[in-house]
Amino acid sequence: MQYDESNECVTMNARFEYIGPRRGISMRHLTIRNVSPELARALEQEKRARGTSLNRTVLGVLEAALGVGRGRRSNGLAELAGTWSEEELARFEEAIAVTEQVDEELWR
Numbered sequence: 001m002q003y004d005e006s007n008e009c010v011t012m013n014a015r016f017e018y019i020g021p022r023r024g025i026s027m028r029h030l031t032i033r034n035v036s037p038e039l040a041r042a043l044e045q046e047k048r049a050r051g052t053s054l055n056r057t058v059l060g061v062l063e064a065a066l067g068v069g070r071g072r073r074s075n076g077l078a079e080l081a082g083t084w085s086e087e088e089l090a091r092f093e094e095a096i097a098v099t100e101q102v103d104e105e106l107w108r
Contacts, residue, residue, distance in 0.1 A: 043057060043061075
């Protein structure tokens with residue numbers, strides 16, 4: 001990735017799998033212009049947090065935002081669905097029961 005602060009331009013290569021008569025990898029090039037310093041810093045932070053290259057980080061962020069590839073959108077709750085025991089469910093319902101009560105004074 002190349003970042004030119006003089007015109008705030010980021011140039012990167014993105015790799016896509018090509019499935020067809022010629023199997024292999026085809027390269028696409030993507031240039032992003034007018035990247036704000038704030039966005040550049042956020043991408044750099046995300047890169048460090050992920051421990052990946054900036055190219056892989058940007059691809060991961062784009063995949064997640066668009067819900068494609070490895071970045072399929074998820075709220076993260078699917079893995080929890082159906083995992084509580086009856087006892088855990090009962091404790092949870094007991095803990096939130098107070099939130100189910102209607103305060104008549106507030107509804108007058």
